[in-house]
Amino acid sequence: MGFLSILSYAHKLIQERVSPGETVVDATAGNGVDTLFLAKCVGPAGSVHAFDVQEQALLRTRQRLEQELTEHAPVQLHHCSHALLQEKLPVAAQESLAAVMFNLGYLPGDDHQTVTQADSTVAALQQAVEWLRKGGIVTIILYTGHEGGEQEAEAVRVWAQQLSQKQYQVLEYRFMNQKNHPPYCIAVEKR
Numbered sequence: 001m002g003f004l005s006i007l008s009y010a011h012k013l014i015q016e017r018v019s020p021g022e023t024v025v026d027a028t029a030g031n032g033v034d035t036l037f038l039a040k041c042v043g044p045a046g047s048v049h050a051f052d053v054q055e056q057a058l059l060r061t062r063q064r065l066e067q068e069l070t071e072h073a074p075v076q077l078h079h080c081s082h083a084l085l086q087e088k089l090p091v092a093a094q095e096s097l098a099a100v101m102f103n104l105g106y107l108p109g110d111d112h113q114t115v116t117q118a119d120s121t122v123a124a125l126q127q128a129v130e131w132l133r134k135g136g137i138v139t140i141i142l143y144t145g146h147e148g149g150e151q152e153a154e155a156v157r158v159w160a161q162q163l164s165q166k167q168y169q170v171l172e173y174r175f176m177n178q179k180n181h182p183p184y185c186i187a188v189e190k191r
Contacts, residue, residue, distance in 0.1 A: 006183045007103075009173050010139040011037055013187050014099045017137050021045040022098035025089070027082035027124055028052060028116060032061030034101045039065065039073035042098075048075040049089055051082040054114055082124035086131065098136050100128040104152060105143035115148055118155035125159055125188075129168065132190040140188075145181030160186050167191055 004012060018024060020043040026035040029052035038048050052058050058077045065075055078088050082102070089097075102125070104116045128138050140160075142153040160170045168191060174184030 003175070006141055006173065006175075006185050007033075010101065010141055010185050010187070013137055013139060014038070014101065015041060017135060017189075018042060018098045023047040023049070023089075023093045023096060024098050025085065025100040025128065026050040027085065027100055027102045027128065028104060029057050029061045029077065030103055031057070032064035034103055035061050035075060036064055036068055038099065038101065039069055039075055040071075042073060044071045044073050046073055047093075048073060049078060049093075050075060051078045051080060051085065051088070053079070053081055055079060081120050083120035083127075085124050085127045089131070094131050096133045097128070097131045098133060100132070100136075100138045102138070102140040104141060104156075105146060105149060112146055115146055116152060117148070118152040121152060122155050122159045125156065129163070129188055129190065134190055136190050138188040140186045141183050142186065143181070143183045149181070156186060160188060163188065 018041045022042050024038045024042055026038055029035050029050040035048060035050040050061055058079055106112045106115045140156055142156060144150045144153045163170055169189045171187050175182050
């Protein structure tokens with residue numbers, strides 16, 4: 001058995017910490033892969049909030065959920081920046097979020113001009129960790145092969161490194177000998 005892929009590793013970390021009935025967030029809905037995964041984790045009693053600035057991403061996410069989700073979990077799609085996370089989530093989610101997933105970069109298979117941005121990403125990350133429950137987790141998959149990707153990844157790394165060790169544990173998972181800018185994962189767990 002080989003090492004887990006970057007996305008599989010992020011999913012494993014979340015699956016170990018999320019229980020049915022909890023509230024979770026997909027901060028970058030994309031094609032809906034993480035939204036579907038989170039909906040399965042929390043089940044019909046849970047709540048999923050998915051964010052994306054691209055209408056096409058939300059359409060794809062909705063289609064994936066309709067095609068692949070057997071149990072109808074409550075999923076709310078937000079057509080806006082993940083930087084509005086705290087504004088869009090219900091107040092009841094404050095300090096009770098179980099998990100927040102970020103899969104940074106661009107919408108796979110489409111125009112690569114619309115990409116996540118360091119300023120809105122760091123703002124969303126800060127909001128996410130503030131609203132996490134104890135033991136909750138934020139996973140961030142970073143892609144650096146596109147224009148601006150390295151700068152966003154560096155901003156995320158700087159943000160993660162400054163988090164209080166007393167309040168958070170931060171880890172990085174990456175394949176070091178791969179070429180062509182392989183993605184990697186940073187995970188933050190609230191103590």
